[in-house]
Amino acid sequence: MNDDDLAAGVVAGLPGRERIASLILASAPHRHTHAGWQHYRAARGQLLPPPPLTVRQWKLLPPERRSDYDIYRRLTNMNLPVQETPMLRKVTRLIDRRLQGNTLRQDSPTMPGVMVSGWGNHGKTATVSSVAAAFEDQWLALHDYLNPDAVEGTNDLHAPVVYVQTPVTATPKSLCESILNFFGPERWNMTLPQLIRQVADSLRDHGVKALIIDDVNRLRMHRADDQDVLDLVRALMSFNVTLILVGVNIPGTGLLREASRNRHTGQWTLPPLESTRVHGLEVTQIERRFELVELDRFHYATPAEMDAFVSHLHGIEAHLRLLKAEEGMLTGDGMPEYLMRRTEGVIGLLSRLIEDGAQEAMATGRETIDQALLDQIVIGRGVPDDGADPAAMTAAVGKKKPRKSRNSVFDDQGPLAAPAEEAG
Template sequence: MLMGDDKLASFVLPAAAVARDDLVGWQEWCRTRLAFVPAPSLDRAAWRRLSPRERMIHDLHRTATHANLPLLQTPMSRLVEKVLISRIETNALKFKPTTRAGVMVTGGGYQGKTECVCEIAAAFEERWLALHNYLNPTARPGFRDLHAPVAYVQTPVTAKPKSTCKAILNFYDAPLNPRMDLPDLIHQVAVSLRDHGTKVLILDDITRLRMHRVDDQDTLDLIRAFMSMNVTLVLIGVDIPRSGLLREGRYDLTSGQWHLPSKRLKVNGLEPTQTERRFDLVELDRFHYDNDVQIASWIRHLQGIEDSLRLLDARPGMLTEDSTMPEYLFHRTDGVVGLLERLIEDGCREAMESGRECLTEDLLDDITIELTDTPQRDPEAGEIPDVPAPQRPPRAGRPRNTVFDDRGPAESLG
């Protein structure tokens, strides 16, 4: 059933994008992140039976559907979820005033690290709020602070200890006095985390820190010290092992964690070196295409995307059953989910505008993946990946993918 005029504005004229780096925006995003309803699937014959206005509305709804493809789980994201949710829930249930181990989530640009972590954290927040009847279990008498189990903060591009503290305080819309010195700001951060019942502090784009700069070294020491504030610290960054953030750390084979000392800053009068800061390091990798298991994972991901598309002449297996399409899409995107989403989104728009209403290699050959409209990303931190050239993969040298071939009953009985 097509959506009526009363619901038209909800997808044709969306509100401004929700900013997750403040409390109101984060909670709004958590509440609405799954609210989008995709367009119904129609073939060309059913579309032709619509009135001109109904066709226009349906086409707008299809465009919105392709622009809001769902976040699909991958084998890599399931690994991140397993590590992250285990650490968050274990730390949240601790009563001892000990330093909570943190998590570093690494990977290349456009691989969905932020969306993956935010989705995991939002699901934890929903469970935590429901568990406590949406009340802050640590609230103090006389205070009415909002309960914020999760705080999401972007690392400032030119991070310094003061600017990092201010970014965290801005999430809570906490009052800032321009004359506050660093110890006052650190104390205010500790108060805000405690009074809002925050269990998870996410610091995104952490690899914007440059370890050759003294300010950035001090900022990293400050961030490590936040782990003494009874929160799970989650750091997200591009290629963390090569960024220099771990250069003073040592890897513990027994625990599988990185142990990082803090040297420079004092926090609330305590020397951070009294306790080493421990991190689980987990990678959200891209897809690979080197063996049958990896190829099968890639094809299952393409099937999930295919199910979300609303092209009139789309056929089952449009992205997966052709002998060369899966490899073509991998070659165009290098297995990076963000580049794949951009290619599919732009390809669907071209298919609709041209009337072809189906994705083919010939159509996608004319699509150039442009990443120039992302001013919020820092190219120097590796947040914008290299885009493979739009050329066909070689036809020789690799056998046809036979992962899903039916080899018959005789071979099956083996």
């Protein structure tokens, strides 16, 4: 295909200006509502990048469509796809195993749950949401998009997955209201026992199989209210749903302070509730079990780890739309080592660095990403020293071992600035 034919094909295949505007201007509803979760589930992975063009091919586009193409590729560059990584596979296997297993349980008094922990920017919410949305797709297709547990004579929403966030100042009441408001905002003028019963009824009537509670690291065990919230979370495990807790550094928050870990199974066993604050809804005294999985960063010490990181960069490279991009833009000439050194393998920071780099490449007309351009980008690292292979990092990318007591999170000033003639 010659350049003229390709340009004509791009013009024909581009969405109309109204569609592009709607993609940019439309505000997606919040994921912690039923409408927002369904929008996310239906729209995820639907943004397809436009065909790649060279500078010459781009100049052949009509001026008005050239502007549309630029807007659309900017949208593409700012929405990197969720790719399969070793970290995602580990979390996916665990959540899938737990969801599939729990949905097959019969007459079980309490459902084992999952905790997904990790540091900031490790992609916890994106990973868990992606896995849960795929489960919901499968569950709906299996049951012809009908609720197999529907109560006769009712017309409740069918919601196999519920996603909520831990309230900033959490109390048992506020958590119950967050769960109930997922199905529709109302004023819940009820006592705590009534709210808990309403939550139990709603989870059953809406066919909920998985309840995701994000940002559980907001709970602090020195607060009485937060201890009561944790008691409520334990009680939710008896409501025939799989509980998935997501948070930053869960082992360090105190949520597992009283739990014991089985070194053979990897499960955390929480003790029975010490109080009856759930007012008559005390669950069975069978021990509550969570499986904790850490969502790690990329590492770069072994050949397998290097291959995984480079493969991820290949996926990003194929998605980006820059007019002067060449094969190996992110995977050749020492770029993997450079990107590992800048981000320490944290997937969220890697995405931000490349997204900002793509914007800068378009704004300056350079239309490619290289180390000199990325040297100008400052990112907040947010990578605490958790003892993750410092020796391997030093050997692989020449980075000094970080100090043990570092607690600064917005400290990445980029590489030391070099004179312009040297940077070029």
